[in-house]
Amino acid sequence: MKNLFYNLLEEIGEDPEREGLKDTPHRVAESYKFLTxxxxxxxxxxxxxxxxxxxxxxxxxxKDIELYSLCExxxxxxxxxxxxxxxxxxxxxxxxxxxxxxDMFARRLQIQERLTNQIANVLMxxxxxxxxxxxxxxxxxxxxxxxxxxxxxxxxTSDMQGVFRTQMATRTEFLQLIGTAV
Numbered sequence: 001m002k003n004l005f006y007n008l009l010e011e012i013g014e015d016p017e018r019e020g021l022k023d024t025p026h027r028v029a030e031s032y033k034f035l036t037x038x039x040x041x042x043x044x045x046x047x048x049x050x051x052x053x054x055x056x057x058x059x060x061x062x063k064d065i066e067l068y069s070l071c072e073x074x075x076x077x078x079x080x081x082x083x084x085x086x087x088x089x090x091x092x093x094x095x096x097x098x099x100x101x102x103d104m105f106a107r108r109l110q111i112q113e114r115l116t117n118q119i120a121n122v123l124m125x126x127x128x129x130x131x132x133x134x135x136x137x138x139x140x141x142x143x144x145x146x147x148x149x150x151x152x153x154x155x156x157t158s159d160m161q162g163v164f165r166t167q168m169a170t171r172t173e174f175l176q177l178i179g180t181a182v
Contacts, residue, residue, distance in 0.1 A: 001029035035070055038107030043122055046104050050094030057130060059170070061085040062098045063178045071142045072109035080112075080138025080154075083178040084119065086129040087163055087170070093127050112138055112157050120159035131162030133174045156180075 005025035009016040016025065063083040071078055082102045105118045120134040135158045144151050163170045 001032060002026050005029055034107075035068075036107060036109065038104045041104045041107075043101070043104065043126065046100045047093065047097050047126060050097050051091045051127070052094070054088040054090055054092045057087055057089065059085055059087050059173065059177075060092060061174065061177055062095060065099050065102050067102050067106040067115075067136070067138070069106040069108070069110045069112075069115060069138075071140060072111055074142040074146070075109065076141040076145065078110075078112065078138045078140040078142070078155075080136055082119065083133075083135045083180075084123070085133040085164070085174040085178070086123050086127060087131050089128050089130055091127060093123075098123075112136055112140075112155055116157040116159045120161050124161050129162060131160075131164040131167075131170060133161075133164040133171065134159045135175075135178060135180060 002025045005028045006016045009021060009024065014021060016022070061084065063081070065082040065084065067080055067082050069078050070076065084098050084102075101119055101122055105115050105122075116134050116136050120132045123129055123132045123134075135156065137154055137156050139154055143149075143153050160171055164174060165171070
């Protein structure tokens, strides 16, 4: 990767040997390894058996989980927040694991629609929830820095599964609690 970034600097007309850029190929390679670490993570290791018995089936919500990802079309960042709600059947997951799930999938080349779906699918599968709702709000630098250059645009995606899809009251409660208009 380091050689690729060295060549990239040359291709854009820079001198990779000048003082300010000498270590840039190495730094950028390390940065991309960090920004794409989700490819090297395994969901079972991320969850680390942090399942706990649930005595009831009330809605669990964690909102405003920060996320940073790279658009797969331009490899530019998109930045936002994720809101997750689920209704457990007989087990809940450690609260920090929700943020770790978001990070694992966000730290890959992504489109926001797929990211939203991957988070919801994992929760339905691994927690065995009665239902899951995931809403992501993000700003895409590929729209802000290039192309249409719309600075205030925000993309919102949602994935509702189980009772969040089939029961309007459950979906409405979730959307109201995360502060999204219904």
